[in-house]
Amino acid sequence: MQKKSALGIMVLAILFVSVNLRPAISSIGPLLDTIRADLSLSSSEVSLLTSVPVFCMGLFAPLAVVFNKKLGLKNSIAILVAAIGLFTLLRGILPTYPVLLISAFFIGLSIAIISPLLSAMIKRNFPTRTASLIGVYSFGMGLGATLAAGLTGVFYSVAGWPIALASWGLLAIAAILLWLRVKEPVAEVSELPLEGAASVSPWKNRRAWYMLLFFGFQSALFFSVITWLAPIAIEKGMSILVAGAVLTVMSTVQIACNLSIPLLLERWPSRHLWIMVSLGFGAAGVLLLMFADMIFIWPAAICIGITLGGLFPLALLMPLDENKTADDVNSWSSMIQSGGYIISALTPFTIGLFYDRFQNHMISLSLFLGFIAILTVFAFLLNKKPESAGE
Template identity: 65%
Template sequence: MVEKQKKSTLGLMIVAILFVALNLRPAISSIGPMLEPIRADLNLSNSEVSLLTAIPVFCMGLFAPLAVWFGRKFGLKRSIALLLMAIGLFTLVRGFWPTYPVLLGTAFIIGLAIAIIGPLLSAMIKRDFPLRTAALIGVYSFGMGLGATLSAGLTGVFYTIADWPLAIASWSLLSIAAIIVWLQVKQPIEVKVESIAGDSAVALSPWKNKRAWYMLIFFGCQSALFFSMLTWLAPIAIEKGMSVLAAGGVLTLMTAVQIAGSISIPQFFNRFPNRFMWTVIILASGTIGILLLMFGSLATIWIAAAFIGVALGGLFPIALLMPLDETVSADEANRWTAMTQSGGYIISAFMPLTIGIVYDQTGNHTITLLMLLSFIVLMFIFAFLLTNKKEAIS
């Protein structure tokens, strides 16, 4: 009977994590396919429209430390439910007041909510299922990738039926389903609160730990790669001669491969636990993809998108697992995750905007692709440094 309850709780948690994660990207990734209609309708420059994806990512970094306060003040479950409500409400607002200031304001609030949910969800996984973190982080990554894929692929379809404000506001419906499922989640009966709380008063602050800073930079580089590709892969493909429809297909392929990788790659971590080996393989895939974009033909753009999708699908769960592997309690995992995501998202927030500014000045994406290659080099360096467990200071 107890074993049956455990399986039921785990199954519900998997579904709940999936639904929550589905809400963490559409408000951002639905903007990508609508960049040109929004820019033309509101008379914006490329750099101005890039702010619609840069601001929420910047907020995801700036406000991630609030996850610690939210978790202690309201609890993990209630905090996530409230923040899901905020994401849904402010996504819906975009459909009724489609002005540039409203788009910027809602981007800010949505980014804040996503910032806080991320560390809270990781902490809940660490607390309730400490022996299944890799598998559940895979579900988390899969849900985020699926949300990005659906919004990237279907927003354009919605646009053909209605206008762009309704196309991007339609994703608010996901939050309703997520809240309903999330409120059904119960704490596993075998988990004792007193054993997982941790002694936060004596725990070393991650801000004073060198390894936490390595994780922060790694997370920032993988996030910068993700958001830059999400925003600019389609424009890069169009610049190389693809139609808008075909470029949208390339973006959909990349995100589809990404979600397949995000759910499948973490399943091998327990069987082949050498994370550095996986990191090298995944970074090699990203390198091949970017080089194909730089030097390949029009047809190889599809192959490049697949290689980049593998990289994006593997890098995010690896980055999420780094602080969970390093910590013992849920509270400690929350603080480490909040730190790495805080600095990491701040680093990555400027990249789509920077690319937009550079593109306005140069008229091509050669520098864009060189920048993306530099992120891969940095990730390799810091992943290598993290293989040395003694690299920590107080």
Template identity: 45%
Template sequence: MMKRQSKQKVILLISTIFVVSLNLRPAVTSIGPMLDIIRRDLILTNTQVSLLTALPVFCMGLFALLSPWLNRRIGLSNSMYLMLIIIGAATALRGVYSNYISLVFSAILIGIAIAVIGPLLSAMIKQNFPERATSVIGIYSFGMGVGSTLGAGLTAVFFSYTNSYSFSLAIWAVFAVVGIFFWKASQNVQRQVKQQDEMLKTEPKSPWRNKKAWLFLLFFGLQASAFFSIITWLVPIALDSGMSLVQASSLLSLVTIIQIVLNLFFPIIYERFPKRKLWLLFFLGMGLVAIGLMWTGVSLLLWISAFFMGVPLAGLFPIALLFPLDETVTADDTNAWTSMMQTGGFIMAGFLPMLIALIYDLTGDHHYTLMILFLLFIAMIFLTFLIGDREVKTVNK
């Protein structure tokens, strides 16, 4: 009977991690398919409209350190409730006020909430699944991928039926409601996690003077920059190549569908064959091939490139999330390392889509966009050799 109850708690906690992680991308990725429509309707420049995706990413970095502070102040459970409510309210706001100021305000609130939720989830995984963290990170990443795919792929569909980008952006508040319901259902499990954390008497070691932690931060920032730039600018690139909005959105959907399918597949294989450097080089090589195919502007090759680009988007993020888990022992240390990595990494990632927008405003040529993406992947290959393979840490008995 106790085993059955324990198994039910594990299933509930994993389900909650999945549902909560669904909320971490749709409010951002749903903007991409609507970029040109919002820009024309509100009479904005590409740089101005790109703020709607750049600001949440900036906030994910600037406010990631709030996660351990809020956990200490109001507890894990209340912190998560608050952040899910913020995501839901800010996303719903887009359906009530369809002006630029409200869109910017909602983007900031959403970014802050995502910043706090991310490290909390990583710490929970480290605490509850120390031996199977890789697989559970796959669930976390899978949930984010599903949310990202739905936001990127269905937003244009909603718009085609309603002709309202406000409704198409606001509908994703539903995920926050579901997340709150699951969080409530798993509250007893969360209390146990908090009680276990309170039993740890050791102070978490600061990662800010650790060279490895800085390498992780740089790599996380580059892969996040690549992700958000591709999610934001793939549709405009495809439109410039002659595709319709529905075709271009379907192209983005293909990228994210490949991503979510492989999000589950790669972490399971990675757990069995944990050669971090080889996996990273494989993913980055696929990314370079995808960028080369995009550069041609040929419709058929764009579809093939979308398939290839889904591979690094699926593989790079879960491995980057595992960096702190591989290098730390306790959940507190994991939270500290993850907060540092995401703080600097997301601040980096906030700049790139804006840089692309600025260059495109000046040149009107997306070949520069692809050149920037190409250089990003080359930089990640260089960092891969500096980071090396994983070092599994164990608790001293």
């Protein structure tokens, strides 16, 4: 009974920690135009506040091994969650662009290191329920993103944008208090290699590169939508508050699909089918934003939410479907996610550059449609059976 209670606390702690991994990024989107105007920034400058942390998520994940060796898994996660909380709160104390940019860097670095440490913890303590715990982890990230997207506009209307951004740092307090109660022993990262030696290096495998690009462009679509959907809605005539509600609807649908698509795969197991269905909804949503009236922003947000919620778990499943051993899965996942996040980090900034040049979000929406077209190409390439195991 005591062991079950300890495991229950651990599950809850994983949920609370994962909730902290998105609000500092997704809270920027609803306030993008406000921050840009208040600090006299260009669109490309303000978009760095979402591009920088995502780039760090791809670049600094290998530091998880160093942190675990020096501090241990439990202490590392506690310190890094505290760092996310402190740098998020700092945005309200010193609301300047350099502070926002520095906080974005250290928040992204902390998220990058926490993610593989949490995965190692789940592997060690829940070996027979890995999928369920990854579901808890994914749900927590989606919940944090949804809360930040929906409530940041509300906080802004009450207290202004610095407090609206800083308020999400309070989530870290609850997560740390719960995390420190975790008593179940966990494995060292060195015992569960995050970059295991695969029998065939993914860096030499064409399908691994296809998966990296697929993961990168689905992630690029996600972070670009999170950053620019609210400004697009505002440009069409919506208030900040209503634009935030649009993001909430999109994120809520996304969370529902994060949970439901893996369940639907049990009944209809074709990965390609669900990828194409997801991409079809995304194309419909973007076309509505491009050519329909303002009222159609709501169904467009639902369609895009289905796309983002479907593509993410399907992209995560790809290296698991392709490999038979845990070491191979780790090696492929490390390559795919690191490279993919670096690709996706560049896209909100690129969209900001185009908006600075053309002052029209039709370019942004055309890029969204371009991402969907690229994903469709790689979906068909990945649907082909590999010619040989060592390709």
